[in-house]
Amino acid sequence: MSKETFQKRITQLRTFLSEQGRLPSYSEMCELFKVKSKQAVARVVDKLIEHNLVEKDSAGRLIPKGIKGGARLVGTVQAGFPSAAEEELCDIMSLDDFLITNHVASFLLKVSGDSMIEAGIQPDDLVLLERGKQPSKGDIVVAEVDHEWTMKYYEKVGGKTVLKPANKNYPTIVPKEELVVAGVVTAVIRKYH
Amino acid sequence: MSKETFQKRITQLRTFLSEQGRLPSYSEMCELFKVKSKQAVARVVDKLIEHNLVEKDSAGRLIPKGIKGGARLVGTVQAGFPSAAEEELCDIMSLDDFLITNHVASFLLKVSGDSMIEAGIQPDDLVLLERGKQPSKGDIVVAEVDHEWTMKYYEKVGGKTVLKPANKNYPTIVPKEELVVAGVVTAVIRKYH
DNA sequence: TTGACAAGTGAACGATCGTTCACTATACTT
DNA sequence: AAGTATAGTGAACGATCGTTCACTTGTCAA
Incomplete structure (x- = not known):
C-alpha cells in the first residue's frame, strides 16, 4: 500500500x-x-x-x-x-487527556472578575479545577473565604495562609474566619469566537 | 432502579x-x-x-x-x-469537541516570547490554531512576515495589514515584503504543573 | 395483605463480529 | 521476462453482538 x-x-x-x-x-x-x-x-x-x-x-x-x-x-x-x-x-x-488527569475530581469554572489578570487569566476564561488537591505555595486556588468565593494565589505569610490577587488594584485577602480551598487551578482555557 | x-x-x-x-x-x-x-x-x-x-x-x-x-x-x-x-x-x-471545530485544520503551537502578554498569552502557553481561516480585524494570528514567524494581532491601518503586539515594549510590524497568515488563534491553553 | 410496577433471570434468535483459508491481481526488482 | 512481495477477493468458521421472549423476584403504596 x-x-x-x-x-x-x-x-x-x-x-x-x-x-x-x-x-x-x-x-x-x-x-x-x-x-x-x-x-x-x-x-x-x-x-x-x-x-x-x-x-x-x-x-x-x-x-x-x-x-x-x-x-x-x-x-x-x-x-x-x-x-x-x-x-x-x-x-x-x-x-x-492532556489537561485532565483526575476525571472524577475535575471541574470547569468560568472566570468572573479581573483579579487574576496579571497571571494571564481574564474574565470569561475557563479554569480547570482539581478538587481536593493539596495546594502549594504559589498555586492558584478557588476558595471560599468569609462566605465569598474567589480565585487567588495561595500564599503563606508568617505561617498563615493568605490569598493574593494578580492585580495591583485588589488587596491581599487575610481570612478572618474561615478559609476553604475548594480546588486548585490546573489549567486555563480561553476560546475566541 | x-x-x-x-x-x-x-x-x-x-x-x-x-x-x-x-x-x-x-x-x-x-x-x-x-x-x-x-x-x-x-x-x-x-x-x-x-x-x-x-x-x-x-x-x-x-x-x-x-x-x-x-x-x-x-x-x-x-x-x-x-x-x-x-x-x-x-x-x-x-x-x-469544545475547542476544536475543524479537526483536520487545527494545530497546537507552543508560545515563545512575551509579545502577546497583555492579551493574556504567556510564554509556554499552547495556542490552538486554525489554518486557512480568513482572519478578521482584531484576531490573533500566527504569520510569517519577512521570513520570520510571529504571533500578533491582525489589524488594518489605511487599507494595509499590520501586526500589532500586545506588549508596549514591542513595535507594530509593518510587513516590508511578504505577509503570510498561517493560521488564526482560536484558543489558548495553559497547563500548570 | 394485596396489587402494581420496576428490576433481574435465563434462554433463544438472527445478525454481525474478527479471524483465517486458498487464491488472484497488481507492482516493483533484478 | 521472470520472480517476489504486496494488496485485494470471496467464502467459511465459531464467537459474540443486540434484541426479545416468558418468567421470577423485589419494592413500595394503598
Missing part, C-alpha cells in the same frame, strides 16, 4: 472516530476504504498497530490510541508551521 | 469509556453492573438514552454522547462550587 493511501485511510478513520465516537468494524472499513474483503482490512489494521495508532483488546476489538480526537502538536510559534510533509509525523494530542 | 445505583453505573461507564476508548457491550455491562441478564442491561441503556447520555446507531451499537471524556462545567468562580447534590446535573464537556 502506498504511503499516501495509508495516510488517507488514517484520516478516514479519524473522521469516523470523531463522528461516531468509536472505530469502525472490519466490514465498515471495507466500505470506508472501498475494498471488498475483510482480509485486506486486516492487513491495514496490522499496519496501524505497528505504527501504534490503535490497539487490540483481548477479544480483537480495536481501541484508539494515537488516533484520538485532539489536535496535532507541531512546534513553537517562533519555528512556525511545519511543511505539509512533516505534519503527519506529529503527535496527535487529546486535550482532554 | 434507585437514583444512586443509576449514577454509580454512569460513573462505571465513564471509567470504562476513558480506559478502553469505547463503550462496553451488553455482556460486558453485565459484569460491570454485577447483573446476570442482558435484559436488565437493556433497561439501563434505555434509561441512558432517555437522559441523552448515549445514542444508538442504526445497528444498535452505542455511541457516547453526554458521557464523553471531558470535565463538568459547573458555574462561575463567583458562584463557587455547587453542592455535591447538584454536581451530577451539570453538563460534561469534552474539551476536544
Whole structure:
C-alpha cells in the first residue's frame, strides 16, 4: 500500500472516530476504504498497530490510541508551521487527556472578575479545577473565604495562609474566619469566537 | 432502579469509556453492573438514552454522547462550587469537541516570547490554531512576515495589514515584503504543573 | 395483605463480529 | 521476462453482538 493511501485511510478513520465516537468494524472499513474483503482490512489494521495508532483488546476489538480526537502538536510559534510533509509525523494530542488527569475530581469554572489578570487569566476564561488537591505555595486556588468565593494565589505569610490577587488594584485577602480551598487551578482555557 | 445505583453505573461507564476508548457491550455491562441478564442491561441503556447520555446507531451499537471524556462545567468562580447534590446535573464537556471545530485544520503551537502578554498569552502557553481561516480585524494570528514567524494581532491601518503586539515594549510590524497568515488563534491553553 | 410496577433471570434468535483459508491481481526488482 | 512481495477477493468458521421472549423476584403504596 502506498504511503499516501495509508495516510488517507488514517484520516478516514479519524473522521469516523470523531463522528461516531468509536472505530469502525472490519466490514465498515471495507466500505470506508472501498475494498471488498475483510482480509485486506486486516492487513491495514496490522499496519496501524505497528505504527501504534490503535490497539487490540483481548477479544480483537480495536481501541484508539494515537488516533484520538485532539489536535496535532507541531512546534513553537517562533519555528512556525511545519511543511505539509512533516505534519503527519506529529503527535496527535487529546486535550482532554492532556489537561485532565483526575476525571472524577475535575471541574470547569468560568472566570468572573479581573483579579487574576496579571497571571494571564481574564474574565470569561475557563479554569480547570482539581478538587481536593493539596495546594502549594504559589498555586492558584478557588476558595471560599468569609462566605465569598474567589480565585487567588495561595500564599503563606508568617505561617498563615493568605490569598493574593494578580492585580495591583485588589488587596491581599487575610481570612478572618474561615478559609476553604475548594480546588486548585490546573489549567486555563480561553476560546475566541 | 434507585437514583444512586443509576449514577454509580454512569460513573462505571465513564471509567470504562476513558480506559478502553469505547463503550462496553451488553455482556460486558453485565459484569460491570454485577447483573446476570442482558435484559436488565437493556433497561439501563434505555434509561441512558432517555437522559441523552448515549445514542444508538442504526445497528444498535452505542455511541457516547453526554458521557464523553471531558470535565463538568459547573458555574462561575463567583458562584463557587455547587453542592455535591447538584454536581451530577451539570453538563460534561469534552474539551476536544469544545475547542476544536475543524479537526483536520487545527494545530497546537507552543508560545515563545512575551509579545502577546497583555492579551493574556504567556510564554509556554499552547495556542490552538486554525489554518486557512480568513482572519478578521482584531484576531490573533500566527504569520510569517519577512521570513520570520510571529504571533500578533491582525489589524488594518489605511487599507494595509499590520501586526500589532500586545506588549508596549514591542513595535507594530509593518510587513516590508511578504505577509503570510498561517493560521488564526482560536484558543489558548495553559497547563500548570 | 394485596396489587402494581420496576428490576433481574435465563434462554433463544438472527445478525454481525474478527479471524483465517486458498487464491488472484497488481507492482516493483533484478 | 521472470520472480517476489504486496494488496485485494470471496467464502467459511465459531464467537459474540443486540434484541426479545416468558418468567421470577423485589419494592413500595394503598
